[in-house]
Amino acid sequence: MQRFIGRDLARPDGPAKVRGEAVYVADLRVADAWVGGTVRSDVARGVLRGFERDPGFDWTRVAFVTAADIPGENVQALIVDDQPVLASGAIEHWGEPLALIAAPDVATLERALAAVKPLIDPAVGNFDPELSTKVFKSIRIAKGDVDAVFRSLPAGAIVVEGTYRTDSQEQLYIEPQGCIAWPPDSDGTITVKGSLQCPHYVRKALVRCFGIAPEKARVVQMETGGGFGGKEEYPSVVACHAALLARAAKRPVKLYYDRHEDLAVTPKRHPGRVKLRAAFGADGTCLALDADVLFDGGAYTTLSPVVLSRGTLHASGPYRWPSARIVGRVVATNHVPYGAFRGFGAPQTCFAIERLFDRAARELEIHPFALRRKNALVAGDTTATGQLLEHSVGSVQVLEAIAQSSAFDRHAWCVPRAESGAKRRGLGMSFFFHGAGFTGSGEEMLKGRVRVDLLPDGRVEVLAGSTEIGQGTNTLFTAIAADALGVDVADLALATPDTARVPDSGPTVASRTCMVVGGVLAQACAELRARVGDGTGAWRERARRFLASGGDGSVTVTYASPAGVRWDDANYTGDAYPVFGWAADVALVEVDVDTCEVDVLRFWTAVDVGRALQPRLVIGQIEGGSLQAVGWAQREVITTRDGRFEQDRLATCIVPTTLDAPRFDVTLVEVPYPHGPYGAKGVGELPMDGGAPAVLSAIEDALRVHATRVPATPERILALLEDSSAIAARNT
């Protein structure tokens, strides 16, 4: 019986948050702690020769750490070992960490930072990914024979092309990065507590940096004020730095970034360039797609191979292409390394294919909704990697729902209207999908585990490495566990994600926490329930009896992917993801023709989430993710100059306020996924993929200009309008 699944549970972490009692890392009082800071490169490329330290400063008052002090390997462990913890020679990006300082107080720290000068021989950096010769990863997806199709197109077929660009984007979690590290204790264990998404990633990084066994690195997640992917890999950098300082200072060290430092040096969304060329039949049927994807990875590999993977796997959109070729590269430049941000490569490529569809719609004179409806993948179709879509394919359902709620299918899109005054309104749409979970055999390799333990008083403790970062992990796990065990909320306890206690459930990323980890949790609870047995009395009584009779009250379950999932990583064919989420967005914009300012007034979205285990949380993800996408579409400008981010203060790094946010209209569609807990599949990232093309489609309806770059700032829209009126003037 489901008492909590499908019905909103009170957030367990809610009361503390509304009272200001939730403890984030900067709220921790640690006696005798010093404060840490980072000495960084002020050039994007060069060679570090050493440091000049002002002898007038008393260096015995601080701890000063360089690469020479790293006890293990000078490697920031992630996928490829190319990023050092501290530069020891080559400098590859602006702001690269060169040395660390810890001091008893902020004033001393600031004086020490001012008293050290890195000696760098600068070199010329490359900031243009098109010119880069260092490829972190390349991928090729091929289906059918694209060249053959283009060589002999049927009568009436059209070819549509476009080059689409997406600029970088800042995650802008409102709590900046930071952690506290303690020096090794008597048995050599290092402890770090921080604002992070993946405690086990941080542990892995400490293990390499210090050359210690995993049990000797303890990482505890504090209440975390937002992540969105920005705290997936970077906390490992902060943790290694803080731990090195704690070791050198022989006392706890707080390493907190202020907003300026966070904006200047932490990873952001990969800038992308997607070239598309597609053939459509006269009736609008998709025939062939040729895609070339280029992402700027910045200076080091970090997560780029996986971002490219997801980007290329989504490049063909939620559409049926008999032939498709997608070639992708992510390359090195001397930019600050780019990293994880909700969507993780898919927003960049989803943007491109959706804009191309709008262009095709105009050329074919077919309504953009009808064109998408016609070509939408449905159950029984295969994707560009040859994956047969079997389960939970809510593509048509979300399209029908969005038509119902927004009436976009009945809107005369891009038809000139008689308008006067300074304002023009427009309506536009997008249609998109997002693979839930890790790609291919990723989940199988991760072997995410959850443990549930009976406590002596009969309550059940849930131990998982998944973190609450606002999305509602704690609430969701409580609901799943309560229903799977058949208990009340009060019978449950959720363990803090502490690597000393909880198993590695895999990282809190990739829209997998509900679908994968939640599923494992449900299984573990079901098994514990079966062991305890249904008997007389309430749960706690039965559980205590079970323990008293010598029963084993600890259950650990490891994720096993459903049978028949096949993925060929060498050829990029097969089942890319266990399942996809599907969605469609419609945006209503109002554009001021004098200033080209765009207001997004309303935003409709229809989302197939499989099953909404906690509807309020799901809607929260959809509205939050959609606003991030809308902000990116219009105004979240991130630019670099000589490899340095220009928007390095919150005054210049613009994100939406209440007055910039549309009114949201969310329709939840449920097409259950049989291998997800209670039918659920991932939703966290999906909303990020559709907002930008929907907004630009609406701008196109309002102004009849085809913007091909995100963000479509007023400056860029003005340029497009002036180009198009110049063209019109020339043609008269």
Place this chain on the structure above:
Amino acid sequence: MKVVSARTIDQALAALAGATSASRILAGGTDLVVEMESGRTRPDFVLDVGRVRELRWIRETEAGVEIGAGTTCTDIVGSSELARHADLVVESAREVGAVQIQNRATIGGNLGTASPAADLVPVLFVLGARVRLCSHAGSRELAIEDFVTGYRTTARRHDELIESIALPRRPVGERRAFRKVGTRRAQSISKVVVALALGPRGSGARIAAGSVAECTVRLRALEAAVAAGIEPGTIASAVRLALQHDVRPRDDVRSTALYRRAVLERLLTRLITDLLSD
């Protein structure tokens, strides 16, 4: 660094007697504290006038209305006197930051910082504001265009305090407009900001713009064109011509020179068209 908190104007002036070019006046803190936090400013002396009640008032006078330099944006937004005489000041104060900023930011502070993007300053220009300065040596009054002299520079001597701003009675038949274009709908620094005050047909026009030069500027050539009379169909070209020399927009982290010039032209065209057709 020396910090003095004054409670009266006399105390403030006594403290200012020894001020240097590195000294700063702390009013609402919404500019100065940010500049200090960012490392951009390191004063040798900070004079806190945030609690000087003698600077926070709004009074109707025979000549019009006067505003104490310590009056906050929130005070301005809620003032019936200003709604009557200087509605444009109210409109521009509403666009400053957000409520928390408006509760602290003062008109004296906005003027004293003289950022080219200052929201209140173009309005004060077109309403013909006069700025009263006082020091231990006495007081003097300047027209606002003589007060704002360049990029973040004013005619205020180091030992002077901005005491108040005087605005004349609203001329009969004067039509006014204000428009700010920012990076978003709240909490934003302007990309372009304009204010206009047009007298009845044939009489003068005052037009000022911010964020399109090193400081707020009067668009004199355009004012002359408007005062001389522009044919309705030719406003756009008259604006474009008149703006050629009066503004020097630049590229910066917020926007581009191209955009600023184009938007300034379009906004002025529309606002002048609308005001002239009233």
Place this chain on the structure above:
Amino acid sequence: MKSIFDEGDPIELWVRVNGVARTISVPPLRRLLDVLRDDLGLCGSKEGCGEGECGACTVLVDGEAVLACLAPACQVDGTDVVTVEGAGFERVQAAFLDHGGAQCGICTPGMIVMTRAWIDACRRDGTEPTEDGARIALAGNLCRCTGYGAIVAAALAAAREDAR
């Protein structure tokens, strides 16, 4: 540079925080945010930017919503300061819980304080609380998680309940 706020001869700051009178010796430019968090152990007010842009440090000073990261101690001497840990927020807090107004929670204290300031202003001015009014009041409080819908709904619900 934070150490700049340590300069100047210390003052005896008298401030009533959440109804309790406190006297502490602090540098005159010490930010109210640091006085609250570090000197008085009240960590409910958060630092999201230190530049007055995010609103996470919003507190009430003599009933007015103010950014504690921009308020130097010398300017709050002798005032009544109320933080999210104080009394009088229960209705707003309940509304935020009911409507899902808190996700990661870091912007929540500032939102709650600002919401109450708005409700107090509506009551004082006799204005009817509307969605537009709530959005204008909260425009200086950034949230990255929620998209604002749930927050505005919570604020409006609390305001309407207060008006009753």
